Structure formats: structure tokens, C-alpha cells
Amino acid sequence: MLIDTGAGRGSPPPLPASRSSARRWFPELSDNTVGLLFIAPFIVTGLFFMVYPVIEAVRMAFFSYNPLRPEVTRYVGLANFQFILSDPLFWDAFLQGTVWTLLSILFQTLLGVSIALLLNRTLPGIAVFRGLLLFPYIVPTVVIALIWRWIFNPEIGVVNYALIATGLVDTPIYWLSTPDMAMASTILLNVWKYTPFVVICVLARLQSVPQELYDAARVDGAGAFRRFLDVTLPQLREVLIVVVVFRTIWTFNKFEEIYLLTKGGPGTSTFNLAVYSFEQSIASLKLGVGAATGVVMMVMLLIGSIVYLRVSGFGREEAGA
Amino acid sequence: MNPDRAHRMLGLAATYLVLLATTFLVCFPLIWALSTSLKGKAEIFATPPTLIPHEPTIDNYKALITGRPQYFQSGSERVATGSAPAEFFGRWFLNSIIVTVGSTLISIAVSTLAAYSITRFRYFGRRIVPYLSILGYMVPSIIFVFPLFLVMVRLELTDNLLSLILGYVSLTLPFCMWLMWAFMRSIPIEIEEAALIDGATRLQVFRDVVIPTALPGIIAAAIFSIIVSWNDYLFGRVFLNSLDNLTLTVGVMLFFEGTHVDWGLLMAACVLMTVPMAVLFMALQRHLVTGFGAGAVKG
Numbered sequence: 109m110l111i112d113t114g115a116g117r118g119s120p121p122p123l124p125a126s127r128s129s130a131r132r133w134f135p136e137l138s139d140n141t142v143g144l145l146f147i148a149p150f151i152v153t154g155l156f157f158m159v160y161p162v163i164e165a166v167r168m169a170f171f172s173y174n175p176l177r178p179e180v181t182r183y184v185g186l187a188n189f190q191f192i193l194s195d196p197l198f199w200d201a202f203l204q205g206t207v208w209t210l211l212s213i214l215f216q217t218l219l220g221v222s223i224a225l226l227l228n229r230t231l232p233g234i235a236v237f238r239g240l241l242l243f244p245y246i247v248p249t250v251v252i253a254l255i256w257r258w259i260f261n262p263e264i265g266v267v268n269y270a271l272i273a274t275g276l277v278d279t280p281i282y283w284l285s286t287p288d289m290a291m292a293s294t295i296l297l298n299v300w301k302y303t304p305f306v307v308i309c310v311l312a313r314l315q316s317v318p319q320e321l322y323d324a325a326r327v328d329g330a331g332a333f334r335r336f337l338d339v340t341l342p343q344l345r346e347v348l349i350v351v352v353v354f355r356t357i358w359t360f361n362k363f364e365e366i367y368l369l370t371k372g373g374p375g376t377s378t379f380n381l382a383v384y385s386f387e388q389s390i391a392s393l394k395l396g397v398g399a400a401t402g403v404v405m406m407v408m409l410l411i412g413s414i415v416y417l418r419v420s421g422f423g424r425e426e427a428g429a
Numbered sequence: 430m431n432p433d434r435a436h437r438m439l440g441l442a443a444t445y446l447v448l449l450a451t452t453f454l455v456c457f458p459l460i461w462a463l464s465t466s467l468k469g470k471a472e473i474f475a476t477p478p479t480l481i482p483h484e485p486t487i488d489n490y491k492a493l494i495t496g497r498p499q500y501f502q503s504g505s506e507r508v509a510t511g512s513a514p515a516e517f518f519g520r521w522f523l524n525s526i527i528v529t530v531g532s533t534l535i536s537i538a539v540s541t542l543a544a545y546s547i548t549r550f551r552y553f554g555r556r557i558v559p560y561l562s563i564l565g566y567m568v569p570s571i572i573f574v575f576p577l578f579l580v581m582v583r584l585e586l587t588d589n590l591l592s593l594i595l596g597y598v599s600l601t602l603p604f605c606m607w608l609m610w611a612f613m614r615s616i617p618i619e620i621e622e623a624a625l626i627d628g629a630t631r632l633q634v635f636r637d638v639v640i641p642t643a644l645p646g647i648i649a650a651a652i653f654s655i656i657v658s659w660n661d662y663l664f665g666r667v668f669l670n671s672l673d674n675l676t677l678t679v680g681v682m683l684f685f686e687g688t689h690v691d692w693g694l695l696m697a698a699c700v701l702m703t704v705p706m707a708v709l710f711m712a713l714q715r716h717l718v719t720g721f722g723a724g725a726v727k728g
Contacts, residue, residue, distance in 0.1 A: 143550030150543030164576035361569035
């Protein structure tokens with residue numbers, strides 16, 4: 109009977125009649141063969157597209173490699189690492205990337221939780237608001253960067269126009285051409301694009317908080333704010349840790365959000381490690397130096413991932429099974 | 430109206446007001462881009478700027494779709510803008526579709542089969558697959574891009590769309606694998622066992638029972654993969670170089686490299702690039718949330 113429901117969607121004729129013809133198409137393979145046959149494409153693609161590039165990226169970090177003159181590639185030991193660690197720009201990029209990450213995550217989390225709380229109600233039309241507020245997450249970064257350059261244009265942008273028209277500022281703000289404002293603009297872009305991610309995660313969790321907890325708190329005379337502190341927040345703790353760790357790892361290594369908006373500029377004031385690595389590889393043609401930066405990024409990512417696996421309890425139930 | 434009810438109504442009105450304000454702020458950049466794209470050259474620079482164009486025009490869209498070369502007026506002369514020609518826009522759009530569909534098909538096929546295998550059969554090493562996938566998912570594209578580029582050089586695939594299809598598998602496969610694993614293990618095995626006892630073969634069970642049940646997971650993984658491939662800039666920038674072969678993201682950034690930036694044209698390009706994602710999003714929003722539920726908030 110259960111097969112009939114499944115077959116009804118794919119092949120119209122009822123199963124008993126088609127069984128013999130299906131047998132011809134599907135040779136009766138042993139379970140082991142099926143298991144191996146199904147995992148084989150993943151092993152090939154996984155080795156080629158996930159494992160190999162990472163190993164190669166690590167290997168490249170120990171070589172001097174100019175893509176235009178591959179014949180002079182040679183092993184240089186730790187020279188690439190010595191180069192980046194003594195390069196002031198590397199440390200600038202590291203610090204700027206850290207500031208960028210921390211501020212982005214702070215605002216994403218605060219805004220994300222607020223919006224999720226706002227959306228976690230049963231009101232007519234709430235689905236429309238939910239859809240619209242999650243929308244930025246799927247907008248291509250290129251599109252956001254171009255729109256940002258347009259609305260934050262110092263002379264003809266609508267943001268400066270609005271700020272001056274309402275009297276909030278007297279002179280136009282040079283959003284993308286002064287270091288601090290360029291940093292603020294990239295943070296704003298990042299917050300705009302990725303707050304929906306936090307909203308989705310928090311909203312999903314909020315909807316599984318048992319209503320009885322709130323009822324009990326209400327009976328005890330807790331006000332809305334107390335209920336948030338004593339019921340909602342503890343329930344959100346776990347998902348928030350996961351989201352923050354996850355977003356921190358990703359934001360720290362983001363490339364396009366910065367490069368497409370400011371190219372790391374003005375000067376080098378919005379470089380992070382990803383932009384530094386890209387510039388070393390493409391502009392200076394030092395693929396080895398770029399790769400060494402990548403290795404530093406991966407080490408930090410690995411630490412972050414271990415933290416993530418710990419706090420999320422990933423795989424714990426697997427071990428028990 | 431009793432005071433309690435009035436109080437509630439007031440609260441409701443305030444809630445909607447906050448919701449409307451937040452939504453407007455969040456959507457404003459997109460609304461503004463749409464508005465700019467529908468304005469003529471003069472109105473774009475008008476002060477005060479107009480949110481709803483007084484004389485809406487679809488000239489910018491026509492220019493992109495028909496590939497009309499762009500000029501700007503300098504005195505009585507028409508001067509070429511020097512930016513990348515708009516006539517390639519249609520081609521870039523097609524390229525983006527090819528690359529997105531290609532890489533998504535590969536990632537989905539590979540991850541669905543593998544997820545079934547590791548959740549239904551017991552063999553050495555199967556437990557490491559999800560761990561490997563989550564790690565691969567966290568590795569940023571900047572680390573993958575140059576090693577893969579060197580591979581493509583050796584395979585003589587650079588400046589070829591195939592290189593991007595393969596390259597995007599690196600970005601999409603780990604997450605698809607993880608999501609499909611999470612989804613497959615949540616499907617009760619009893620249904621399949623019943624079918625097997627009824628005399629169906631493994632492959633029949635896979636086709637007629639497992640695939641239909643796993644469809645929401647497959648759709649969620651596909652949406653994710655489509656978004657990632659469609660939105661990528663870095664891989665396209667490094668792998669491709671001739672104007673014919675570019676994808677939308679890389680090509681549209683070239684509109685910026687002239688002496689004169691045509692904002693109307695640029696915003697029209699932005700809108701057209703976002704439309705496919707918007708349609709997909711609206712049609713499959715429910716599944717997108719499923720994906721996050723299975724993937725990002727697990728545990």
C-alpha cells in the first residue's frame with residue numbers, strides 16, 4: 109500500500125502490473141552493491157572538489173608560485189608565513205576584519221532577535237511581512253553592492269539627500285571614500301544581507317517554545333519583559349550560540365561583501381584577510397603568499413568549527429545510536 | 430468600546446506600524462533600485478529625488494534586453510560610455526542559468542545518492558561524511574578558488590562555462606550533502622522495509638518511496654545551491670575572461686568600469702538579476718525555511 113502512494117506520483121500504472129518490466133530496468137543488485145554504487149560519486153567529487161583543493165591550498169603556502177611563470181615554482185619552506193607575519197598590512201587586515209566581524213555579528217544578532225520576536229505572532233498578513241523581511245538574504249551580493257554605491261553616493265545618493273533635507277547633517281557624508289565611513293558602509297551591507305539568516309534560525313526556535321511555559325509565567329504574574337527574560341531568552345540560548353559561532357566564522361572570511369563595495373579601500377582601510385589573500389594572489393601574483401593567508405584563515409576556522417561542534421552537540425546522538 | 434479592547438486595538442496598531450516601518454526600511458534599497466531603473470536620464474538626477482517616477486520608462490530594460498549600445502550626451506555629441514557593452518547582457522543571463530542549473534544538478538544527484546547510502550547501509554567511514562561536509566561548508570570560497578583555478582588550467586577549461594559548473598560543486602556540495610544527510614536519516618526506515626518485504630528491489634524502493642519522501646529536502650538543497658551559484662562573483666571573476674563567457678555577476682560589475690556610470694541601466698540590470706531569485710523565493714519559501722531547520726539550526 110505504501111508503495112502505491114509512492115508509485116502513484118512517479119509512474120501511473122499500479123505496481124503489481126509493472127513489476128516485471130521494472131525488474132528488467134532495475135537489475136536486482138545486492139544491498140552492498142547499491143550502497144557502494146550510491147556513495148561512489150560522492151567519494152569521487154568529494155575528493156576532487158572538497159579535499160583536494162584544501163590540501164593543495166595548504167601545499168601552495170610552502171611554495172613560491174607565480175601563475176604567469178609556473179616553471180619557476182620552488183619550495184620556500186616557511187618564507188610565505190614569515191612574509192605575511194612581518195607584513196603590517198596583514199595585521200591591519202586582521203584587525204579590520206575582526207572589527208568588521210564583531211560589529212556585524214553584534215548588530216545582526218540584536219536586530220535578528222528583535223525582528224524574529226516581532227514576526228513570531230499570529231496576525232493577519234504576518235506571512236507577507238515574514239517573506240519581505242527574509243528577502244535580502246537571497247539578493248546577490250553584486251546587486252547589493254551596486255545598490256549601496258548608488259544610494260550612498262556622496263553627491264547624488266538618496267541617503268545623503270535625506271540626511272541633509274531633514275537637517276541631520278550639513279555637509280554630504282563621503283560614505284565610501286573615508287576610512288571610517290567605508291567600514292561603516294560595509295558593516296551596514298553585511299548586517300542588511302545576513303540579519304535574515306538570524307531571523308530564520310531564531311524564528312524557527314521560537315515557534316517550538318511550548319506555550320505552557322508562557323502560560324505558567326503569566327499565572328505567576330510575570331509581565332511581557334519578564335517573560336522574555338525568564339522564558340524566551342533561556343530557550344533561545346542554544347540556537348543563539350550556534351548562530352553566533354556560525355556567522356562569526358563566515359563573516360570573518362567573507363570576500364565579496366567587502367571587495368565589491370570598496371575593493372578594500374579607500375587605501376587599505378577595509379581590507380580583511382580574504383581581500384588581502386585575493387590581492388596578494390591576483391595583484392601581486394604571489395599565490396603562495398595568498399595561500400599562506402588562507403592557511404591562517406583555515407586554522408582560525410578550524411578552531412571556530414570545533415567550538416561549533418562542541419556547543420551544538422553535533423554527532424552526539426550518532427555516537428549513542 | 431470598553432477600555433480593555435481599545436487598549437488591545439492600540440497595541441495591534443502599534444505592532445503593525447512597527448512591522449510596516451521595519452519592512453519599508455529593509456526593502457528600501459530594493460524599492461529605490463526599482464524606482465531608479467524606471468526613470469529617464471534626467472529624472473535620475475532630479476532634486477528632490479522622486480520615489481515614484483513621474484515619467485516611468487522602460488528604456489533601461491529595453492537597452493539591456495535588445496542590447497542597444499549606450500551613449501551619453503556631451504553638448505551636441507553622443508559619446509560612447511566606454512563601459513562594458515550592454516549587448517552582452519542576454520548572453521550573460523543565459524550563461525548564469527547554464528552554470529547554476531549544471532552545478533545544482535550535479536550537487537543534488539551526488540548528495541541524494543550518498544545520503545541514502547550512508548543512512549541505510551553500514552560500512553567503515555560512513556560516519557565521517559557529515560563531519561567532512563560541515564567542515565567543507567565552512568571553508569570560504571577564497572581558499573577553494575586558486576587551487577581549483579590551477580586544476581582548470583591543467584584541464585584547459587579556463588574561460589569555459591564547464592569550469593564554473595565544476596567549481597561551484599565545491600561550494601554547494603558540502604551543504605547539500607549535509608542537508609540531505611539530515612533529511613534522509615529523519616525518514617523512517619520502516620516504510621522501505623515494508624516495501625522490500627513486498628518484493629520491491631532496492632532501486633525500486635529508492636525511486637518510488639525514498640525520492641518522493643525526500644522531495645522537500647531535495648528542494649531545499651536545490652534552492653540553496655541555486656542561490657549560491659547564481660550569486661557568486663569570485664569564481665566567475667577568476668575562471669572567466671572573455672566578454673562572451675561571463676556570468677551576470679562578473680559582467681554587470683564591468684558596467685562600472687567606464688568613464689560614465691549609467692545608474693539607470695545598472696539598476697535595471699540589478700532588478701533583472703534579482704527577479705529569478707525572487708520568483709524562486711516566493712514559490713518555495715516554505716522549503717527554504719525547511720532547509721534552515723534541517724541544516725543551520727540543527728542541535
